[in-house]
Amino acid sequence: MTSNKNTKNQEKWNEGLSDERLAVLMSPFKNREVNEVNYDSKMKFWKEAIIAESIRRHKCSYSASELKTWFVYQGRTPMCLLNVIEDMYRDGTIKSKTEFQQMQNQTQCSWSNWAVNTLVKNPLSWSVGKVKNSLVSSSKPFDDKTDYVNLQLVESQANELFSVLAVNEKSLIFFMDDIQKRLNDLWNDDISIQTTELIVHSLEICNKAYVEHGEHLIANKTLVKIAGFGKNVEPISDLEKNFFKLKEAEKILIGEISNLDKEKESLIKEAKMYVAKNMKPIALSYLRKKKEVERRIEKQLNSLDNIQAMVSRIEESKYNSEVLKSYGTGLSALKLSSKDTGLTIDNVDETMAELAEVLEEHRDIQSALGKHIIEDKHNENELEDELADLLNVDESICSSKEKHHVPDLPEVPDNSIENEEFDLDQRFQMLREH
Structure with a gap:
C-alpha cells in the first residue's frame, strides 16, 4: 500500500513538465551570478516540491539522500538538492534534527512567535547568532545523511494530533507507540516512531506534552502526558x-x-x-x-x-x-x-426588628384612619321602634287586600262568525222538529 502511495506522489511533482524542463531542474545549480532569474526560479520550484511531498507523505523530517528517492525521473535523481537544503536551512524553514530535539519548552508556541522573539525582541543576540551560523555553515558543508525538520509542517502535524487527543480539559497519558498507532489511523499511513517522536516533541516545546522515558511495565516504553484542552501540561505525578x-x-x-x-x-x-x-x-x-x-x-x-x-x-x-x-x-x-455585601447576623436581626416596628406603626395608623369622626345624635332605640312600626303597617295593608277579594268575572262572550253560524244551525234544527 505504501509503495503505491509513493508512486502516485512521484507522479505529481513532475506533472505538466517537459523533458527539457525536467533536465534543467535535475541538473546541478550553476553560479547564481550567471543567471539570477533561472537560479531563483529553480530554487523556488524545489522548495515548493519538497514541502508538497512532505505533506503528502506526512514526513516532517528528511535528509538529502531520502529526498533523492522522492524525485526519481526515468532512473535519474536530482543533483541539486543539497543546495536547496542549505538555502532552506539559511532562511529558517528547516532545522537539523539535533537542533530541533534540543529546543526547550516555550510559553508561546508558534514558529512565528519564535521569529518575532528572535528578530524583534532580541536583535543583538540574533545578529550574533546569524553571523555564527554563517561562519559555521561555511566551514561545515551540508551532507546527504543529516536529517532536517520542517518547522511549520511539524507544528501543523502536532496541532492536528493535539486536537484528536485533547478531547476535554482532563490530561491523558499514553505510551509513545500508542500515539504512533493513533497517527497511523488518523492519516491512514505508516508513520514511523521517529516521526511520532518529533511531532510529540513539538507539543513538548509548546508545553502541551510531557515525555518521560523509562521502564513502565514493558522495557523501554516511553510515557507521554497530553495536556487537557486549553491548559498547559504538568509533569507526571x-x-x-x-x-x-x-x-x-x-x-x-x-x-x-x-x-x-x-x-x-x-x-x-x-x-x-x-x-x-x-x-x-x-x-x-x-x-x-x-x-x-x-x-x-x-x-x-x-x-x-x-x-x-x-x-x-x-x-x-x-x-x-x-x-x-x-x-x-x-x-x-x-x-x-457576604463580605462584599456586608451581610451579617447582627445586621439581619437589626433590620428585622426595625421592620417589625415599622409594620406595627403602620397598623396603628390604619386603625386610627378607620375610626368615625362624626358624632351620631340619634337614639338607637327610637330607630328600632320606628322600623317595627313600618313593618306593622306593611302587614295590615296585605291583610286588608285579602278581605276585599274581587269575585271572578264572567267570561267574555265569543262573537266570532263561526259561533254565529253554529247558533243559526241549532235554531233551524229546532224549527224543523216542531
Missing part, C-alpha cells in the same frame, strides 16, 4: 503513573484471559475429536490440560477483580477530592459575597 500502570495491567490481564479462554475451547474440541476416534487416553490428557487452563483463568480473574477494585477506589478518591475542592471554592465565594 506518582499517582498518575501508578494509576496508568494499573490500567495497563488491566488491559494485559483481559487479553491473557481472552487467550486462555480460546485455548480452553480449542482443548475441548480436541478432546471431543479423540473421543469420536475412540482414543480416550488422549482425550483425557486434553481434558487435564483444560482443567489446568481453567485454574489459570480463575487466578487471572481474581487478579483482574483486585486491580479493577483498586482502579475504582482511586477514581472514587479523585471524585471525592474534586467534590471537596468544589465545596471549598463555594465556601470561599460565599464568604467573599
Whole structure:
C-alpha cells in the first residue's frame, strides 16, 4: 500500500513538465551570478516540491539522500538538492534534527512567535547568532545523511494530533507507540516512531506534552502526558503513573484471559475429536490440560477483580477530592459575597426588628384612619321602634287586600262568525222538529 502511495506522489511533482524542463531542474545549480532569474526560479520550484511531498507523505523530517528517492525521473535523481537544503536551512524553514530535539519548552508556541522573539525582541543576540551560523555553515558543508525538520509542517502535524487527543480539559497519558498507532489511523499511513517522536516533541516545546522515558511495565516504553484542552501540561505525578500502570495491567490481564479462554475451547474440541476416534487416553490428557487452563483463568480473574477494585477506589478518591475542592471554592465565594455585601447576623436581626416596628406603626395608623369622626345624635332605640312600626303597617295593608277579594268575572262572550253560524244551525234544527 505504501509503495503505491509513493508512486502516485512521484507522479505529481513532475506533472505538466517537459523533458527539457525536467533536465534543467535535475541538473546541478550553476553560479547564481550567471543567471539570477533561472537560479531563483529553480530554487523556488524545489522548495515548493519538497514541502508538497512532505505533506503528502506526512514526513516532517528528511535528509538529502531520502529526498533523492522522492524525485526519481526515468532512473535519474536530482543533483541539486543539497543546495536547496542549505538555502532552506539559511532562511529558517528547516532545522537539523539535533537542533530541533534540543529546543526547550516555550510559553508561546508558534514558529512565528519564535521569529518575532528572535528578530524583534532580541536583535543583538540574533545578529550574533546569524553571523555564527554563517561562519559555521561555511566551514561545515551540508551532507546527504543529516536529517532536517520542517518547522511549520511539524507544528501543523502536532496541532492536528493535539486536537484528536485533547478531547476535554482532563490530561491523558499514553505510551509513545500508542500515539504512533493513533497517527497511523488518523492519516491512514505508516508513520514511523521517529516521526511520532518529533511531532510529540513539538507539543513538548509548546508545553502541551510531557515525555518521560523509562521502564513502565514493558522495557523501554516511553510515557507521554497530553495536556487537557486549553491548559498547559504538568509533569507526571506518582499517582498518575501508578494509576496508568494499573490500567495497563488491566488491559494485559483481559487479553491473557481472552487467550486462555480460546485455548480452553480449542482443548475441548480436541478432546471431543479423540473421543469420536475412540482414543480416550488422549482425550483425557486434553481434558487435564483444560482443567489446568481453567485454574489459570480463575487466578487471572481474581487478579483482574483486585486491580479493577483498586482502579475504582482511586477514581472514587479523585471524585471525592474534586467534590471537596468544589465545596471549598463555594465556601470561599460565599464568604467573599457576604463580605462584599456586608451581610451579617447582627445586621439581619437589626433590620428585622426595625421592620417589625415599622409594620406595627403602620397598623396603628390604619386603625386610627378607620375610626368615625362624626358624632351620631340619634337614639338607637327610637330607630328600632320606628322600623317595627313600618313593618306593622306593611302587614295590615296585605291583610286588608285579602278581605276585599274581587269575585271572578264572567267570561267574555265569543262573537266570532263561526259561533254565529253554529247558533243559526241549532235554531233551524229546532224549527224543523216542531
